[in-house]
Amino acid sequence: SQQGEEDPQALSIQEGENATMNCSYKTSINNLQWYRQNSGRGLVHLILIRSNEREKHSGRLRVTLDTSKKSSSLLITASRAADTASYFCATFDNYGQNFVFGPGTRLSVLP
Amino acid sequence: DTAVSQTPKYLVTQMGNDKSIKCEQNLGHDTMYWYKQDSKKFLKIMFSYNNKELIINETVPNRFSPKSPDKAHLNLHINSLELGDSAVYFCASSAGERGFTEAFFGQGTRLTVV
Numbered sequence: 001s002q003q004g005e006e007d008p009q010a011l012s013i014q015e016g017e018n019a020t021m022n023c024s025y026k027t028s029i030n031n032l033q034w035y036r037q038n039s040g041r042g043l044v045h046l047i048l049i050r051s052n053e054r055e056k057h058s059g060r061l062r063v064t065l066d067t068s069k070k071s072s073s074l075l076i077t078a079s080r081a082a083d084t085a086s087y088f089c090a091t092f093d094n095y096g097q098n099f100v101f102g103p104g105t106r107l108s109v110l111p
Numbered sequence: 112d113t114a115v116s117q118t119p120k121y122l123v124t125q126m127g128n129d130k131s132i133k134c135e136q137n138l139g140h141d142t143m144y145w146y147k148q149d150s151k152k153f154l155k156i157m158f159s160y161n162n163k164e165l166i167i168n169e170t171v172p173n174r175f176s177p178k179s180p181d182k183a184h185l186n187l188h189i190n191s192l193e194l195g196d197s198a199v200y201f202c203a204s205s206a207g208e209r210g211f212t213e214a215f216f217g218q219g220t221r222l223t224v225v
Contacts, residue, residue, distance in 0.1 A: 033213055042216035086152055092210025097166045098156040099214050
């Protein structure tokens, strides 16, 4: 079963604004990961947060993890047009031995 | 150097044909994967493979088969292609104990069955 689910499905903001995307999952995890996919390209890993971490930063990215609520959020600050992409959260399915991705959030940053 | 490379990038073929998509990773990773991404961008695992174990998603038709000549390659072979097979297929790899590190993806192969 799908573990990660993002919301919103689509988000449109102006350049310079912040973008927040949320992810929920169903099972226990050892980490949660966020990926970006530009149109027509493969997924690129952005950040990994371990289950014993609550917040992590990388440049303009801030990720939070609440294991009690089985949820995570990705915040992109001071967005740029180049941030336009789909963003996916992923967890690891130990039974199927694979990464399970949510349906993604399509972010559009308007100049 | 491209870490995970797939060929071809685009593949247009007729129903009933047999085709292969190649994947190579130069990262020294032990585990490779094949994912299918549909028109709604939903990513679905097809296979997970390392040098010891192949795990097949039970929903994948047996017309699809992974073939690994060595640790750096995991090719996808598809028999008797159907219209519904049209999608983007991604190869990926990861290191070490599964799930503890990130996955690296290829650029994808857009398969169109006509």
